[in-house]
Amino acid sequence: MNRFSLLLPLVGFFFLSGCGGPDAGDSCETSGYVCRDEKQALECRQGVWRALPCRGSLGCQEASGSIRCDTTANVAGDNCALSAEGRGLCRADGLATLECRMGVLVETESCLACSQSGSQVVCQK
The missing domain is CATH 2.30.130.50 (Archaeosine Trna-guanine Transglycosylase; Chain: A, domain 4)
Structure with a gap:
């Protein structure tokens, strides 16, 4: 097995590990929202991503280019x-x-x- 085939999985791991979305506290240059996961949205406010809980049964959903955060709970x-x-x-x-x-x-x-x-x-x- 050559060295290239040994390095390829390692390089792929580092490349993919940097592909996650924003986290609360990260800087942002836009306005709007993203779903961080199924129970949390992030809002870009004053240049910083801010966590918004979506505790309702529908959680955080993205549909047709918009974000819905169920805040009923x-x-x-x-x-x-x-x-x-x-x-x-x-x-x-x-x-x-x-x-x-x-x-x-x-x-x-x-x-x-x-x-x-x-x-x-x-x-x-």
């Missing part, structure tokens, strides 16, 4: 997207509302029952 303290700023959602147990404030989900109100229809969140007291 996200919790207070989770990062939220710039596009969600000021928007609310019901906590997964339906007993509180959450709102995206300065890039983080904050619990805003306790409820007997919380319901959501489109972008409207109703907290029954």
Whole structure:
């Protein structure tokens, strides 16, 4: 066996190991989102990739060139997207509302029952 055939797998390993996508904290020069894995999206914000949990059952999905991150099971303290700023959602147990404030989900109100229809969140007291 010649030396070239021994080096080829090693070179291939190093080449492929550098092919992963971005990680949270890496720099970026664009805007938008990518799915990091099935439960996490990354948002390019202010030149840095930022992790966004997608805890809902649909997780993070890419379809037709767009990214969908299911945040229905996200919790207070989770990062939220710039596009969600000021928007609310019901906590997964339906007993509180959450709102995206300065890039983080904050619990805003306790409820007997919380319901959501489109972008409207109703907290029954």
